[in-house]
Amino acid sequence: MPAARVEYIAPWWVAWLHSVPHLGLRLQPVDSTFRPRDESYQESLLFLGLVAAIGLGLNLVLLAAYLVCVCGCRRDDAAQTKRPRSCCVTWTAVVAALICCAAVGAGFYGNSEANDGVYQLLYALDNANHTFSGIDVLVSGTTQKMKVDLEQHLARLGEIFAARGDYLQTLKFLQQTAGSIIVQMAGVPVWTEVTEELTELADQTSFVEYYRWLSYLLLFVLDLVLFLLACLGLAKRSRCLLASTLCCGVLALLLSWTSLAADAAAAVGTSDLCAAPDTFILNITEGQVRPEVTRYYLYCSQSASSPFQQALTIFQRSLTAMQIQVAGLLQFAVPRFPTAEKDLLGIQLLLNSSESGLHQLTALLDCRGLHKDYLDALTGICYDGLEGLLYLGLFSLLAALAFSIMICLGPGAWKHCATRDRDYDDIDDDDPFNPQARRIATHSPPRGQLHSFCSYSSGLGSQGSLHPAQTVSNAPVSEYMNQAALFGGNPRYENVPLIGRGSPPPTYSPSMRATYLSVADEHLRRYGNEFPG
Numbered sequence: 462m463p464a465a466r467v468e469y470i471a472p473w474w475v476a477w478l479h480s481v482p483h484l485g486l487r488l489q490p491v492d493s494t495f496r497p498r499d500e501s502y503q504e505s506l507l508f509l510g511l512v513a514a515i516g517l518g519l520n521l522v523l524l525a526a527y528l529v530c531v532c533g534c535r536r537d538d539a540a541q542t543k544r545p546r547s548c549c550v551t552w553t554a555v556v557a558a559l560i561c562c563a564a565v566g567a568g569f570y571g572n573s574e575a576n577d578g579v580y581q582l583l584y585a586l587d588n589a590n591h592t593f594s595g596i597d598v599l600v601s602g603t604t605q606k607m608k609v610d611l612e613q614h615l616a617r618l619g620e621i622f623a624a625r626g627d628y629l630q631t632l633k634f635l636q637q638t639a640g641s642i643i644v645q646m647a648g649v650p651v652w653t654e655v656t657e658e659l660t661e662l663a664d665q666t667s668f669v670e671y672y673r674w675l676s677y678l679l680l681f682v683l684d685l686v687l688f689l690l691a692c693l694g695l696a697k698r699s700r701c702l703l704a705s706t707l708c709c710g711v712l713a714l715l716l717s718w719t720s721l722a723a724d725a726a727a728a729v730g731t732s733d734l735c736a737a738p739d740t741f742i743l744n745i746t747e748g749q750v751r752p753e754v755t756r757y758y759l760y761c762s763q764s765a766s767s768p769f770q771q772a773l774t775i776f777q778r779s780l781t782a783m784q785i786q787v788a789g790l791l792q793f794a795v796p797r798f799p800t801a802e803k804d805l806l807g808i809q810l811l812l813n814s815s816e817s818g819l820h821q822l823t824a825l826l827d828c829r830g831l832h833k834d835y836l837d838a839l840t841g842i843c844y845d846g847l848e849g850l851l852y853l854g855l856f857s858l859l860a861a862l863a864f865s866i867m868i869c870l871g872p873g874a875w876k877h878c879a880t881r882d883r884d885y886d887d888i889d890d891d892d893p894f895n896p897q898a899r900r901i902a903t904h905s906p907p908r909g910q911l912h913s914f915c916s917y918s919s920g921l922g923s924q925g926s927l928h929p930a931q932t933v934s935n936a937p938v939s940e941y942m943n944q945a946a947l948f949g950g951n952p953r954y955e956n957v958p959l960i961g962r963g964s965p966p967p968t969y970s971p972s973m974r975a976t977y978l979s980v981a982d983e984h985l986r987r988y989g990n991e992f993p994g
Contacts (some may be wrong), residue, residue: 469839471735474851478732484508495733495741506726513722517715520861524868531872550870554695557866561688564859565681571852572677578846579670585838586663592825592834593652593659599822600649606811607639607646614804614811621801628794631786635808638779642815645772645779649826650750677853680716684860687713691867707871714864721857728850735843761832769826776819784812 483491483505491505615632622628687709694702734741739759746755753768767773787809795802824830 469738469836472844472847474847475732475735475843478729478847479736481509481729481732483729486511493733494737495730496744497730506730509725509729510722513718513725516721517718520714520718520865524865527869528872531869551695553866553870554692557863557870558688558692560859560866561684561863564856564863565684567852567859568677568681568856571849571854571856572674572681573849574845574852575849576670576674578841578844578849579666581841581845582838583663583667585834585841586659588837589831589834590656590659590663592831593656596649596822596825597652597656599818599825600646600651603815603818603822604643604646606815607643610811611635611639611808614808618801618804621798621804622794625794628790631790635783635786638783642776642779645775648772649769649822650754654749655746677720680720683709683716684713684863688863688867703871707868710864710867714861714868717857717861717864721854721861724850724854724857728847728854731842731847731850735839735847738839738843758828758831759835761828767826767828773819773823773826777816780812780816780819784809784816787812 479493483493483502485491485501485504486508491501493505494502496502615636618632619629622632687706690702691706691710693699694706742759743752743755751768757765757768787805791802791805791809795805
């Protein structure tokens, strides 16, 4: 095995995911080699999505069975069982909310990791495209110089040196050497098709990754908003808000299982690529690039020679020989043929620029640059990208669990929302200590006449003549409070029963008594003639 191959070591999760059984839609075994264009391999990845769909079906069946059992049961609604049931609902909602928060946290981390891995892949593809494009530009430029520019100079020099056979022989040597350079440049692969495919792959990957990242981000926000609304509905005991949240929770449950199916298929497919990336690259480049060239860049072993070394060596030697011949012509031919100086200087400048291009081409054809881009792409996919997919799968599982708990909590939360109303149903509407009756009395218009259940003197200091009345009055609660204030908080009057009730009036604090006395004085001034001493 080449020494440079140890630079890439597949992480443990690649072997774990690659060992997942690959089955077709007819349950036949399928080869786990990464072949994205093969129909049987595509069916094996689709089968993983169907497994997630089966999990969703089982989840919905269990939820439906649980809800039917809970709704079919007739539980005792005694007062002593209300508080424990309410606490159970509250704590279960808290646990579900914590699971949702953990799921969203794992999802955010996985989404960020997957996005980083994809953009590392895109960065490596961009660098490789830049290298391939540079190679094509240098090769085409050198060929253009030798075929067109050099031929033009040689044709004019042939006319000038027509009378000198030795100079014509030198020009013929230059022409043959330039032809040799053109032949060597033809041996360098043309990367135009590879560059176009990599550019298309990068554009598609960038497009898909943007919407994938945005979709997961919106899913995280949706999950958090739904649980926030569910907690708000429990706190406010709002049945409408709770029902809306539960319906949206079913949709979020479907989305969670859908994302799990997509994550599972993508993770297994990526692990198949990361398990044997060299095999996949050799297969897709077959027919476009020579296998020895592909292996040279995949492994980049120091012991292996470059497949372009011979061509580059011949190129360098040919340029050196041509430069020597041109220098000789400049030294000996120009004094006799001054008009040839311009073309000879042009050839010399062309050879110098070709030599500079040769050094750049040698650097670009070296395997270290492209091999580094290859390793960066594998690191982005197999480490960050695949790890992010695993965390996104964990998010989907936890989110499905949290929403399942929330849906199971629906019947109990529905009864919990009606607890306050059922508590007030057992209280008499005329009870002055009923909060609902107080609100009604506050907004009711004042009555035209006050009917007291006792007689008293017009002075507040003389309360000895107080006698209980024998008639029952339906005066509002404010009248009872005002009359109770007339007693001054004396405990001996607390035995006087309320009208229509069997409970005694309370003892009021000094501040409350002062408030009630001021209200009583106002009634005395307004209706004094109706209460004789």
